[in-house]
Amino acid sequence: MIKLGVLDQVYVNEGQTATEGLQQSTRLAKATEDLGYTRYWVSEHHAMRALAFSSPEVLVAHLAAATSRIRVGSGGIMLPHYSAYKVAENFRLLEALHPGRIDLGLGRAPGGMPLATRALQQNKYVDVNKYPQQVLDIIGYLHDSIPVGHPFEKLMVAPSISTAPEIWLLGSSAESAKIAASLGTSYAFAEFFGTPGGEAATQHYNEHFEANSVLKDHQRSMIATLVICADTEEEANRLATSSDLLFLGIRTGLEIRFLPSVSTAVNYPYTEMDLQHIKQIRKSRVIGTPAQVKEQLLQMSKDYHVGEILLNSPIHDEKARIHSYKLIAEAFGMNVQRED
Structure with a gap:
């Protein structure tokens, strides 16, 4: 059976504050740990009002402290902005605080608009x-x-410890898969971006992986996809309208400063072109009942040749969001303990 984890971008829900969004994510991390999910990753995006944070390493520290078993990590650190030494210091400290539970996902993308990139890279050549x-x-x-x-x-990286975080390279193109395979790291493909070529990328990684003498055999590949599950197909589609409107804004350049409520999304004055965009967006989404979601995820696991999938579920209602993860956990026979 495939392993399931969580990718949380920590949206600011319409009608709520960033602080409330972070509190919700803390509760979700605890709930999904109890549901048997294997990982909880948080992303890096800059200067986006709809997101409650920009520093995954800080949030990883908080979420790892709030949980006890689930692996917690970055999905990911946008490495070209930073010193490799400083990133290593940050994540070695996290590993020392939470041994065997920290993942270091790394990416090449800027994670924001050009102005934010200029600010992050001010006075440095990248x-x-x-x-x-x-x-x-x-x-x-x-x-x-x-x-x-x-x-x-001869440079020492503090603190000196005997364990290290898992290192994953993230990407939405074949180039990242090639780099991960050649360096001998684990690889994660951002399927929810809707970028074509993901199946070929993961296949290339799996077929061309070269073991790293330091990492030993760390050949792991997974994908991250957007999933919304509910008791009925109608309810799942209703909940999905929030992310439809949010991603429509991203695609068309209209800044939406929060994750819209279902009411706002349903009543939005869509144009015919907007509806065509949403139809295209929905092609890279998994939306439905537990049985439908399970079937689609199992098929994706086969198509992408992966044994693990991270689920990103931007649902405005907190109870409905946790319930979505619970229904999926039950469908896969995971260790479901409770539902908050």
Whole structure:
């Protein structure tokens, strides 16, 4: 059976504050841990009013402290903005605080509009082509294996510990899959972006994986997809209208400063072109009853050649969101303990 985890972008729900959104995510992390989900990842996006945070490493610390078993990680750190050494320090500290529970997902994308990227990279030269070397540097720092001749070969990364976070490379293109395969890291494909070529990307990773002598055999691949589940197909589609409107805004350049309520989404004055956009958006969504969702996720696991899927469920109503994860957990026979 495939493993299921959570990808949380921590939306600010219409009518609520960012603080309330973060509190909801904390409750969701606790609930999905009790439901038997394996991972809880949070993303990195900058200067987006609809999202409650921009610093995944800080939120990972909070969520890991609020839980006790589920793996918690970044999905991901946008590495070209940062020093590999500083990222290694942050995540080694997280690993020391929560041994065996921290994931370090890394990405190449800017995670925001050009103005935010300029601010993040102010007074520094950034070459995205150096991303693979940055990843190798992080592996070296976290595993005390910086090669001889490296300018920082004698540099210590505090704290000194015997374990290290799992390292995942994230992507929505074949290029990231090629880098992950060549470096010997785990790989996650952002299926919910709707970018074509995901099946070929994961297949390339699986077929061309080269074991890393430091990481040993860490060949793992998974996808992240948007899933909304309810007791009836009609209710699932109703709940999905919130994300329909949000992603319509992203696609058309209209900034929506919150995750809309179902009422707002249903009553929005859509144009014919808007409806065509939503129809296209829905093609990369899993929406339905527990049986329908299970069938689609199992098929996606086969199509993408992955054994794990992260579920991103932007549902405005908190109880309905937790219930969605509970229904899926029950459908897959996971260790369901309670529902908040």
